[in-house]
Amino acid sequence: MALAASSMHAAMRTRTVRGSTPAVAHAWPTRARTRVFARASVSASGDDEIDALNAAFAIKDSVRFARGNGGLPVALLTHKNGCTSTVYLFGACVTSWTQKSGDEVLYVRPDAAFDKTKPIGGGAPLCFPQFGPGAMQQHGFARNCDWEVIGSSADVNPDDPEPAVMLALKPNDFTRSMWDEPFEATYEVTLRREKLKMELCVKNTSKDKPIDFTAALHTYIEVTDCANSGVFARGLMGKTYLDKNIDPINPPPRVQDHKDVFFGLELCDRIYLDTDPETLLYVGSGAAVAVENTAGWTDTVVWNPHLTMKECYKNFCCIESAAVGKPVVVQPGKVWRGETNLSVIDV
Numbered sequence: 001m002a003l004a005a006s007s008m009h010a011a012m013r014t015r016t017v018r019g020s021t022p023a024v025a026h027a028w029p030t031r032a033r034t035r036v037f038a039r040a041s042v043s044a045s046g047d048d049e050i051d052a053l054n055a056a057f058a059i060k061d062s063v064r065f066a067r068g069n070g071g072l073p074v075a076l077l078t079h080k081n082g083c084t085s086t087v088y089l090f091g092a093c094v095t096s097w098t099q100k101s102g103d104e105v106l107y108v109r110p111d112a113a114f115d116k117t118k119p120i121g122g123g124a125p126l127c128f129p130q131f132g133p134g135a136m137q138q139h140g141f142a143r144n145c146d147w148e149v150i151g152s153s154a155d156v157n158p159d160d161p162e163p164a165v166m167l168a169l170k171p172n173d174f175t176r177s178m179w180d181e182p183f184e185a186t187y188e189v190t191l192r193r194e195k196l197k198m199e200l201c202v203k204n205t206s207k208d209k210p211i212d213f214t215a216a217l218h219t220y221i222e223v224t225d226c227a228n229s230g231v232f233a234r235g236l237m238g239k240t241y242l243d244k245n246i247d248p249i250n251p252p253p254r255v256q257d258h259k260d261v262f263f264g265l266e267l268c269d270r271i272y273l274d275t276d277p278e279t280l281l282y283v284g285s286g287a288a289v290a291v292e293n294t295a296g297w298t299d300t301v302v303w304n305p306h307l308t309m310k311e312c313y314k315n316f317c318c319i320e321s322a323a324v325g326k327p328v329v330v331q332p333g334k335v336w337r338g339e340t341n342l343s344v345i346d347v
Contacts, residue, residue: 063078096108110311163191163193164317165189201335223284263317265306267305280347286346302319
């Protein structure tokens with residue numbers, strides 16, 4: 001388990017990627033358990049970029065790299081129990097999490113682009129350093145950037161390895177054009193036996209001024225039919241939400257006075273504030289996906305586009321871990337950590 005954000009910066013160690021310039025080091029949060037770091041032989045793919053990633057970070061039967069849609073590089077995680085996950089380096093976007101049965105949990109829209117002209121539409125896109133519209137482009141720039149692989153790991157316990165990949169993003173000309181702030185971000189995706197863990201860490205590298213931002217994991221979850229009465233979100237009763245369906249710029253506050261949030265009748269675009277750690281999305285098949293705001297995230301966004309995406313809106317609902325109601329403020333040299341865990345439960 002990662003250290004709490006308040007003390008995490010003090011326990012960070014650096015790790016230089018093999019083959020990179022030695023002076024370039026990356027922040028790596030210390031883990032309580034020993035991890036096995038990848039050192040594998042070069043693959044025979046004939047692709048220099050993928051060969052280099054596999055040489056540095058592949059772990060037999062757990063982590064490998066390949067070309068995904070549009071030829072974009074992806075990290076492929078495989079758990080011993082048969083679960084899998086796919087992470088695109090572009091946008092650090094998780095596009096797939098399959099159960100050992102082969103069932104897919106996440107949803108990628110049919111209009112998703114894999115050519116870097118826009119963020120990948122579906123899976124679990126990262127919204128950072130802005131959620132929604134504002135001073136910069138919609139949902140910030142993290143979804144539009146190529147992230148760098150800085151590590152891969154698996155538990156030393158051979159009976160239950162937890163494949164993981166860690167990506168990093170630092171300021172560049174593109175990010176500075178929208179948000180000229182000193183930061184380093186890491187994003188770790190871990191495939192657990194029963195859960196998918198996604199952890200975003202943001203370090204303020206300034207020596208003298210705080211930074212602030214909003215963020216979210218825009219998780220698309222596949223459902224049978226969002227208009228079905230068996231598809232609903234639970235765990236938000238009594239919570240105040242901002243209803244962007246009424247006014248997307250200045251959404252009025254409302255209180256969730258029903259046990260469940262249903263979909264299919266109209267656009268649902270709500271920011272629930274100060275939510276409990278877990279929200280359940282019943283997907284209509286006798287199962288529910290638990291979205292657990294394990295650390296850092298204070299709010300939960302619930303979204304279904306209805307007829308604004310009439311070709312696919314019935315196939316998914318978004319339950320998003322978010323920090324939106326109050327911007328995250330990170331003091332100089334400190335680190336903020338947001339962790340989400342997804343799990344599938346029978347209901």
